[in-house]
Amino acid sequence: MLTSNGYVLDESETRLAELEPVPSAERRDRDALWARLRREGYLYLKGQLKTDQLLDFREFYFESLAAANVYAAGTDPRDGIAAPGDVDRAALRRGLFDRIVPGPEYQALCTAEGIADWFAWFLGDDVHLHRRKIIRHTKPGESGIGTATQAHYDLVYLREGSDRVLSMWIPLGDCPRERGGLAYLEGSHHWVMAQEREGTLKMPAASITADLPGLANERDARWLVTDYEVGDVVVHSAHIVHAALDNTDRHGTMRLSTDIRYQRLSEPIDWRWQEHWSYDDGL
Template sequence: MPTLLPSTLRSHRLPLDTSAQRLGFLEPVPEGERSDRAALQARLARDGYLYLKGALNPARVLAFREMYFRTLAETGLIAAGSPPLEGLSGDEILDPARVRRLLFDEIVRGEAYEALCTCEEIKGFYTWFLDRKVHLHKRKLIRHHRPQDTWTTPAHYDLVYLRGGTTRLLSSWIPLGDCPAERGGLTYLEGSHVWCEAFDRQATKKMVAESITYDLRALAETHQTRWLIAAYEAGDMVVHSPYIVHASLDNDDTRGVIRLSTDIRYQRLDDAIDPRWQNHWREDDGL
């Protein structure tokens, strides 16, 4: 685990407080707990997340990354002539409409993406961990983020977007390639699942499907807690509670490497399923 915190991190171009009181590291699940379901359930209840280092076959993850950027290379997303696996950002996207068509019609609906999301390391884990037959939500999100992009995912918790089903669903956030701190990645607000769940259960009117804030620094200060980060590697997977607050950080990679990641959701098949999430992800699907 890293011992030094980065000196500069941003989200939506707003700087975070990187002092030790406001920034820390995700705690990986120790190898001795990986096959202990009760220990993992207790850890998830305590922390709101399970950071599973090397849960997936890195070769499988990197093969998908290479396919993704190779498919979109013609649009100018990656630097002309560069190896697709590296994901080096192009100077400009030549055809944004073509990017959307290839992403939503070929990649999101493609066999390679489905195979990745249902591989034994993921579906098998959830079947074992939830101790039931499981259901993968068809609406699965995959995002690329270039250093020059100014928009990042704001602070939110997943349940506000999934009101039509069970509260017992779990999300997987998977970096599709190495993702050191300067390349951004997902960050989690320590302990937020506790107060979010308490608030959500007690509220007479459920929070609408919207983000909390873009100002991560202020949110951590308000709740006197820390944002947790990691130097993610290909093969890592984070499983998190639908109540924990999380957001993405800016990609400030000096080499211009694009961050690529996916987030998917599993639940028990016999629990209520939100019908709005049973269609392929589209940019205009309203969720």
């Protein structure tokens, strides 16, 4: 049973389907990739990144939060097994916002082979990585409104720059659907772009809803999900609606992921995204 923020997804064939990977024949065909991105709103790139680098960073991340009671004592931080009991929020913020987010390890990850060079090739220009980069872990068993990322599209948070900014979502470790990966609302970028042009969508920045099954019914659309493997990434447009599933992993494994944003350097850049992410930055 798949849930998001406690809402149970309708798993009928009209409401749930698989995220479609880019076929190997298209991986080096830029025109085909652009056509797919415009049509589908996302590019699911299997095995895009080196797994060892991702897993090394996963280990670094959880080690950096050892004082916060995030991972279970006596376990390998690379495994990311959730600790029982409450997290020390102050220690979590120190580890995350003082060490991890501004650190060279995170920057190296976000500019690694298969990321910065891929965007430069795909965009055919000098590229810019937004300094504000988000990294999250979710513990199994957390549910209810606010525990998983609600349905939204990225442009509502990026209105001061180009609407052609692209996001890359990177699972830092295997992320089968029960571990709480991203789900995409099929075809949603088409109506979002139309309503953006008409000026009928929510402003200022806001999520659309926590009720994923309700939104699927309202739009007569399917949520697209998959079992992500370490090394996979999804590149998506700023207009496609997406959300996270709840982590229901029975073995206590935490989901760890990061989402980063690249764009052409020559296009307008949202100045608000040029500082490191902090918990009180208001975005």
